[in-house]
Amino acid sequence: MTDFLLTPLQYAFMTRGLAAAVMVGSVCAVVGCYVVLRGMAFFGDALAHAILPGIAVGYLIGGGAHQPLFWWALLAAVASSLGIGAISRLTKIKEDTAIGIVFAGAFALGVALISSVRSYSVDLAHFLFGDVLGVRQADLLLIGILGGIILLVILAFYKEFMVLSFDPVLAATLRLPVRFLEALMLILIAVTIVVSLQTVGVALMVAMLVTPAATAFLLTRRLPVMMALGALIASISGVVGLYLSYYLSIASGAAIVLTCTAIFGLVWIAQTLHQKVISPVQA
Amino acid sequence: MTVFEEFQKTSHHFSKQRPAHDSSVPILSVENLSLKYPSGYAIENISFEVKKGERLAVVGPNGAGKSTLFKIIAGVLNQTSGDVNIYGQSPGGHICIAYVAQRNQVDWNFPVTIGDVVMMGRIGQLGLFRNPGTQDKKAVREALKVVGLENLADRQINQLSGGQQQRMFIARSLAQEAELMLMDEPTSGLDAASQEEIFIILDRLREQGVTVLLALHDLKIAARRFDRVMLLNKRLLALGFPDEVLIPDNLVAAYSGHLHLVETEDGLLAVGDSCCDDEIPRL
Numbered sequence: 001m002t003d004f005l006l007t008p009l010q011y012a013f014m015t016r017g018l019a020a021a022v023m024v025g026s027v028c029a030v031v032g033c034y035v036v037l038r039g040m041a042f043f044g045d046a047l048a049h050a051i052l053p054g055i056a057v058g059y060l061i062g063g064g065a066h067q068p069l070f071w072w073a074l075l076a077a078v079a080s081s082l083g084i085g086a087i088s089r090l091t092k093i094k095e096d097t098a099i100g101i102v103f104a105g106a107f108a109l110g111v112a113l114i115s116s117v118r119s120y121s122v123d124l125a126h127f128l129f130g131d132v133l134g135v136r137q138a139d140l141l142l143i144g145i146l147g148g149i150i151l152l153v154i155l156a157f158y159k160e161f162m163v164l165s166f167d168p169v170l171a172a173t174l175r176l177p178v179r180f181l182e183a184l185m186l187i188l189i190a191v192t193i194v195v196s197l198q199t200v201g202v203a204l205m206v207a208m209l210v211t212p213a214a215t216a217f218l219l220t221r222r223l224p225v226m227m228a229l230g231a232l233i234a235s236i237s238g239v240v241g242l243y244l245s246y247y248l249s250i251a252s253g254a255a256i257v258l259t260c261t262a263i264f265g266l267v268w269i270a271q272t273l274h275q276k277v278i279s280p281v282q283a
Numbered sequence: 284m285t286v287f288e289e290f291q292k293t294s295h296h297f298s299k300q301r302p303a304h305d306s307s308v309p310i311l312s313v314e315n316l317s318l319k320y321p322s323g324y325a326i327e328n329i330s331f332e333v334k335k336g337e338r339l340a341v342v343g344p345n346g347a348g349k350s351t352l353f354k355i356i357a358g359v360l361n362q363t364s365g366d367v368n369i370y371g372q373s374p375g376g377h378i379c380i381a382y383v384a385q386r387n388q389v390d391w392n393f394p395v396t397i398g399d400v401v402m403m404g405r406i407g408q409l410g411l412f413r414n415p416g417t418q419d420k421k422a423v424r425e426a427l428k429v430v431g432l433e434n435l436a437d438r439q440i441n442q443l444s445g446g447q448q449q450r451m452f453i454a455r456s457l458a459q460e461a462e463l464m465l466m467d468e469p470t471s472g473l474d475a476a477s478q479e480e481i482f483i484i485l486d487r488l489r490e491q492g493v494t495v496l497l498a499l500h501d502l503k504i505a506a507r508r509f510d511r512v513m514l515l516n517k518r519l520l521a522l523g524f525p526d527e528v529l530i531p532d533n534l535v536a537a538y539s540g541h542l543h544l545v546e547t548e549d550g551l552l553a554v555g556d557s558c559c560d561d562e563i564p565r566l
Contacts, residue, residue: 037393156412163403166393172359173382174407174459175375221439223394 008246013133020135020143021238021256024199025208027147029230030154031192032213033223034185038165041210042096043084046103048193048205050080052110055127055197060117070142070194077190080106107202130201130253132242139198146195150188161185162223199238200253211260212237215267233263304379308371310335310463310494311356316365318351325351328365329519335462336492338485340505340525343515344538349498350385352515353465356496357382369463378407381456383466386448391441397451398436401426404458419458426457430484446477453484464488466497470504482508502529 008014035044054076058069080102087098114124126134135143154161164171164181171178193205200208216229241256248255311333318325326348333339341349354360356367358374359382369377381404404426405419415423427433430450435443443451449469456464470478485495485508499505505512506525514521514528516537521528 037390159403159406159409159414160411162395162399163406166390166395166400166403167384169354169357169359169382169384170403170455173357173378173380174404175358175378176406217394221394221441222396222399226394 005243008243013135014242014246016135016137016140017132017242017252018239019140020132020199021242022235023140023143023147024196025212025234025238025256026231027150027192028196028208029212029216029234030151030227031188032209033216033227033230034161034165035189035209036213036217037223040189041206043099044189044193044209045206046099047077047080047190048202049110050103050106051076051190051194051197052127052202053106053113054079054110056110056113060113067138073194073197074190076106077194078187081186081190126201127197128201128203129251130197130199130204132199132252132256133245135198143195146191150192150195153184153188157181157184200256204253204257207257207260208234211257211264215260215264218264218267218271234260237263304370304462308368309333310370311496312366312368312371313356314366314368316352316355316362316367318348318355318360319363324517326355326515327518329515330365331513331519331522333494333496335494336489338489338495338497338508338510340509340512341496341498341515342500342502342505342512342537343520347516347537349515350467353382353467353496353498356380356463357465379460379462381459381461381464383449383452383456383464383469385467385471386445389448391448393440395440396437397427397432397440397443397454398423400440400451401436401454401458404455404461407459422458422460423454426454429457429487430454431480444477445473446480449473449477449481450484453481453488457488462493464493464495466495468498468500471500478504502534505529 009018032044035041051073054072054074055069057076058072062068083102084095084098087093087102088095091098093101111124114127160171160176160181163174163176164178164185168178171181189209192209196205196208212234213226213230215233216226219229220226237259238256241259242252244250244259245252245255309332313332314330316329317327319327329352341352343349351360355362356369356374357380358367358377367374369380374380401423402415402419405415405422409415409419424433424436427436430453432447432450432454435447440448440451452466452469453464469481473481488495497509506529509525511523512521512525512528513519514533514537516539520537521533
C-alpha cells in the first residue's frame with residue numbers, strides 16, 4: 001500500500017502535478033462558491049472557452065513560449081466579459097444569450113487560429129483538456145502567487161461579496177460600490193480560470209468551479225464552511241485523480257473531474273438515504 | 284455610468300462620510316416624481332411628504348408602481364424626473380434607508396444564518412476592510428431581541444416561518460440603524476397571528492421614531508393599523524386618513540375593472556375578479 005502511494009512520487013512531474021492540482025483546486029472551489037450561489041455556472045464555462053483565441057494569438061506570436069500565454073488569456077477573458085455586458089446592455093438580448101454569442105464565437109476563433117498551424121495540434125488538446133503533469137517550477141510559482149492574491153482579495157471583500165450575492169438591493173441601499181464589486185468578481189473568476197488552465201483545461205474548467213463548491217453546499221449551511229469544505233473536496237479530488245491517472249493511464253484533467261463528480265454523487269446519495277432514515281415522514 | 288463614476292459616488296463606503304440629518308425638514312419629501320419606460324409610465328408625477336415617526340400604508344393593485352416607488356426612494360432605482368429628498372438631501376448617500384423586499388425575492392437556501400443576515404445591516408457602518416466588532420455584535424443581538432428571534436440567531440434562514448423571515452429583515456433594518464423603512468408587502472401570505480406580531484414590533488419602532496412605509500394588498504389592515512393611507516395606481520389617487528381615502532370612488536378609480544363594490548348589511552363589500560388571490564383587496 002505504501003509502495004502504491006509512494007512510487008508515483010519518485011517522479012518530479014508527479015509531485016509538481018499534485019502541488020498544482022491542490023492549489024488550483026482550492027482556489028477554484030473558493031471562487032466557485034460565489035459562482036454556484038450566484039448562478040454563474042454558464043458564465044464560468046463560457047469564459048473558460050472564450051480565452052482560447054487569446055491563447056492562440058499568444059502562441060502564434062510567441063512561437064510556442066509559455067509565459068506570455070497567461071497575459072493573452074487574461075486579456076481575452078476580460079475583453080469577453082466586457083463584450084457580453086455591452087451586448088446585453090445595448091440590445092434587447094438577454095444576458096445568457098449574449099454569453100452564448102460572445103463565447104461560442106470566441107471559442108471558434110481560437111480553434112480556427114490554432115488549426116491554421118498544423119504542428120500545434122497536440123497543444124490544442126493540452127489547452128482543451130489540461131496537462132497538469134507538464135507543469136513546470138515557474139508555473140507552480142505563478143499559480144501560487146496569483147492563487148494567493150485571489151484568496152486575499154476574497155478575504156478583504158468577504159462581507160461585501162456576501163451581501164452582493166445574497167441581496168443586491170441591500171448592497172445598493174448600504175451604498176456599497178456595487179458595480180466595482182461586480183467587475184472585481186468577474187475579474188477574479190477570469191484570473192482563476194486562467195491560473196487553472198493547465199490543470200484541467202478549457203473544456204473541463206467549469207467542473208472545477210462548480211462541482212466541489214456544489215458538493216460543499218449540500219453539506220453545510222454556512223458560507224465560510226462551504227468554502228473550506230469545497231477546497232478540501234477539490235484537493236482530495238486532485239490527489240485521487242492524479243493517482244488514478246498514473247495507474248490507469250487516463251487523461252489527468254478528466255481523472256480529476258471524474259473524481260469530483262464521483263464525490264458529489266456519493267454525498268448526494270448518502271444525504272438522500274440519511275434524510276429518508278432520519279425523518280421518513282418529512283419528504 | 285462608468286465603474287470610476289460608480290466608485291466616486293460610493294466612495295463614502297471607503298471614507299465613511301454621510302449626509303447630515305436636518306431634523307427641521309420632513310424625513311421624506313417626494314416632488315413630481317416620475318419613472319417612464321418606453322412602454323409607458325411606471326409611476327407618474329407623484330408628490331407627498333412623510334413626517335418622522337409616521338406609518339404610511341401604500342395600497343394599489345399589482346403593477347401600480349408600489350415597489351418602483353420604494354426602490355426610487357431607497358436610491359436603488361433612478362427616476363426619469365422629479366425629486367426625492369431624505370432630510371432635505373437626495374437618497375444616494377444615505378444608509379439610513381432600509382428596503383425589505385417581498386419574501387419570494389430571497390434565496391432562502393443561501394448558506395447564511397439569521398445572525399449573519401442581521402449582521403449584513405452593519406456593513407454600511409463598518410466600511411471597507413473592517414470586521415464586525417463588539418459594538419456590531421451587540422447591535423445585532425439587540426435587534427434580534429426586539430423582534431423576538433434572539434434564540435434563533437444560529438439557525439439556517441430556510442428553517443424560519445414566513446413571519447420569522449419578515450421579522451429577521453426588520454431586525455436587519457434595525458441593525459442598519461435605519462430611520463426610514465420601506466417594506467414591500469411584508470404581511471402577504473402570513474396568518475393573522477404572524478401579522479399581529481409584526482405590527483406589535485412596528486408599534487415599538489414607532490416609539491423609537493422609525494418611519495415606516497409599507498406596501499399592502501389588505502385594505503382592512505391599511506384602515507386599522509396606519510396613520511395615513513396612500514392609494515396608488517401609477518398616479519397618486521388619494522392620500523390621507525384611512526377613512527378619507529378608502530372610499531368607494533377612490534377604490535374604483537384605483538382598482539377599476541378588478542373591483543366591484545357591493546352594498547351589504549355589514550357595510551361595503553369589495554369583490555375582485557382578478558386572476559390572483561393576492562390581488563383581491565379585502566375590505
